[in-house]
Amino acid sequence: MMTINEGIVTVKIPSFHKISSKAPVFYNPNMELNRDISVLAIQQFQKEKKSKIKIADLFAGSGIRGIRYRLEIEGVESVLANDINPVAVEFIEENSKLNNAPVDITMEDANILLRRNRGIFDVVDIDPFGTPSPFIESAGYSLKKDSLLCVTATDTSSLCGTYKNPCIRKYNAVPLKTEYCHENGLRILVGFTSLTLAKYKKYIKSRLAYSSQHYMRIYLEIGKGAAKADKSLKENIGFIYHCHNCLYRNLEHGMLPILPKKCPKCGGRLDFSGPLWIGELEDESFIKGMIRSLPEKTLNKKKEALKLLKLLEEEAGMPPTFYDIHKICSKMRISAPPLKKVMENLQEKGFKVVRSHCRATGIKTNASIMELKKSIKEVYS
Ligand SMILES: C[S@@+](CC[C@H](N)C(=O)[O-])C[C@H]1O[C@@H](n2cnc3c(N)ncnc32)[C@H](O)[C@@H]1O
Numbered sequence: 001m002m003t004i005n006e007g008i009v010t011v012k013i014p015s016f017h018k019i020s021s022k023a024p025v026f027y028n029p030n031m032e033l034n035r036d037i038s039v040l041a042i043q044q045f046q047k048e049k050k051s052k053i054k055i056a057d058l059f060a061g062s063g064i065r066g067i068r069y070r071l072e073i074e075g076v077e078s079v080l081a082n083d084i085n086p087v088a089v090e091f092i093e094e095n096s097k098l099n100n101a102p103v104d105i106t107m108e109d110a111n112i113l114l115r116r117n118r119g120i121f122d123v124v125d126i127d128p129f130g131t132p133s134p135f136i137e138s139a140g141y142s143l144k145k146d147s148l149l150c151v152t153a154t155d156t157s158s159l160c161g162t163y164k165n166p167c168i169r170k171y172n173a174v175p176l177k178t179e180y181c182h183e184n185g186l187r188i189l190v191g192f193t194s195l196t197l198a199k200y201k202k203y204i205k206s207r208l209a210y211s212s213q214h215y216m217r218i219y220l221e222i223g224k225g226a227a228k229a230d231k232s233l234k235e236n237i238g239f240i241y242h243c244h245n246c247l248y249r250n251l252e253h254g255m256l257p258i259l260p261k262k263c264p265k266c267g268g269r270l271d272f273s274g275p276l277w278i279g280e281l282e283d284e285s286f287i288k289g290m291i292r293s294l295p296e297k298t299l300n301k302k303k304e305a306l307k308l309l310k311l312l313e314e315e316a317g318m319p320p321t322f323y324d325i326h327k328i329c330s331k332m333r334i335s336a337p338p339l340k341k342v343m344e345n346l347q348e349k350g351f352k353v354v355r356s357h358c359r360a361t362g363i364k365t366n367a368s369i370m371e372l373k374k375s376i377k378e379v380y381s
C-alpha cells in the first residue's frame with residue numbers, strides 16, 4: 001500500500017512499480033498539476049456562479065480527484081465519484097472515509113451514468129485513459145446550460161499529428177505536425193467537442209485550455225440554443241493552413257478545407273489541419289480569478305500552477321498558432337538570437353508579442369512570418 005498526499009487530502013492506493021492502466025487502481029503522480037489546476041478552475045467557476053455546485057468525477061480511479069474537489073473547493077453541494085473498476089470503487093470508499101469526505105460513489109460506465117443523469121451536474125469531469133472521444137457524445141446529451149465540462153486527453157501523439165489516422169478516427173479532424181502541434185491538438189480537441197455538442201443544440205465558451213507534459217486539458221462552459229450553436233460554429237470552426245517551406249500560416253472559417261492552396265509568400269503547397277477551433281481558447285478574467293484564489297489554497301504544485309496560469313493569461317486575445325525562433329533560424333541558416341531581444345524588437349515596432357505556454361522557444365504575435373524574419377535579422381546583425 002502507498003500513501004499519497006495532495007492538496008489537503010491523504011489517500012491510500014495499492015503499491016505499483018509502473019504508472020499503467022493495468023495497475024489495480026490507477027494513480028498518476030504526474031497529474032498532480034492537472035488536479036491542482038482543476039481545483040482552481042472549478043473554484044473560479046463556482047465563484048462566478050454564486051451558488052452551490054454538483055460535481056461528477058466520472059473516472060475517479062483512487063478517488064483522489066473527487067475527494068479533493070469535495071474538500072478543497074468552497075460552495076460544493078455534492079460530489080459523485082464514479083469508476084467502472086470494482087477495486088477502484090473499494091478504494092474510493094476507503095479514501096473518502098479516511099478523509100471524512102462525504103462523496104456519493106457509483107460503479108457504472110461513464111456514458112450510461114451521463115445518459116441516466118441528464119441535466120443534473122454543474123461540473124462534469126472526464127479524465128479517462130487515452131482519448132475522451134467516446135464520452136463526448138453522452139456529455140453533449142447530458143450537460144445542462146451554464147455547466148462546466150472539464151476534459152483530459154492523454155493521446156497527445158494522435159492530437160499532435162504523429163499519427164494522422166488515429167486523429168481522423170477519434171476526432172474527425174486532420175492533424176498537423178508542426179512546431180505548434182500541441183496548440184493545434186488543443187484546437188482539434190475543443191473543435192471536436194463543440195461540434196459534438198452542437199448536435200444537442202449546445203455551444204461552448206472555452207474558459208481555459210492547456211497542453212502540459214503528456215496531456216491536454218480543457219475547461220468549457222456550456223450554453224444552450226440552436227441559433228447560438230450555429231453562430232458559434234460559424235465563428236469558431238475552421239482550418240489552419242501551413243507552409244512547411246517558409247512557415248507562413250493562415251486561418252479560414254468553415255467546415256471544409258479549400259484545396260489545393262498555394263503559399264502566397266513562397267509559392268509552395270499549403271498543408272492544412274482541421275476542422276478545428278480557431279476561436280479563443282483562454283479567458284483572461286477566468287484565469288485572473290484562478291490566480292487570485294491561489295494563495296487561499298494548499299497546493300504542492302503552486303509554483304508550477306502560477307507559472308502556467310500567467311503564460312495562459314497572456315495568451316488570451318492573441319491569434320492562433322505560434323512561431324518557434326529556433327525553427328525559423330534553422331530555415332534562415334543562422335543561429336538563434338536571444339528570444340527576449342526578438343520580442344523587444346517586435347514590441348518596439350508596435351506588434352503584440354507573448355510567449356506560448358506550449359514551448360519555451362515559442363512566441364505568439366500578430367506580426368507575420370515575414371515581419372518576424374525581418375526582426376530576427378535586425379537583432380542578429
Ligand atoms: C486516468 S484514470 C482516472 C484518474 C483519476 N481521475 C485521477 O485524477 O487520479 C481512468 C479511470 O477510468 C476508469 N474507467 C475506464 N473506463 C471507464 C468507463 N467507461 N466508465 C467509467 N470509468 C472508466 C478506469 O478504471 C480508471 O480508474
Ligand SMILES: [Zn+2]
Pocket residue numbers: 243244245246247248263264265266267268
Ligand atoms: Zn511558403
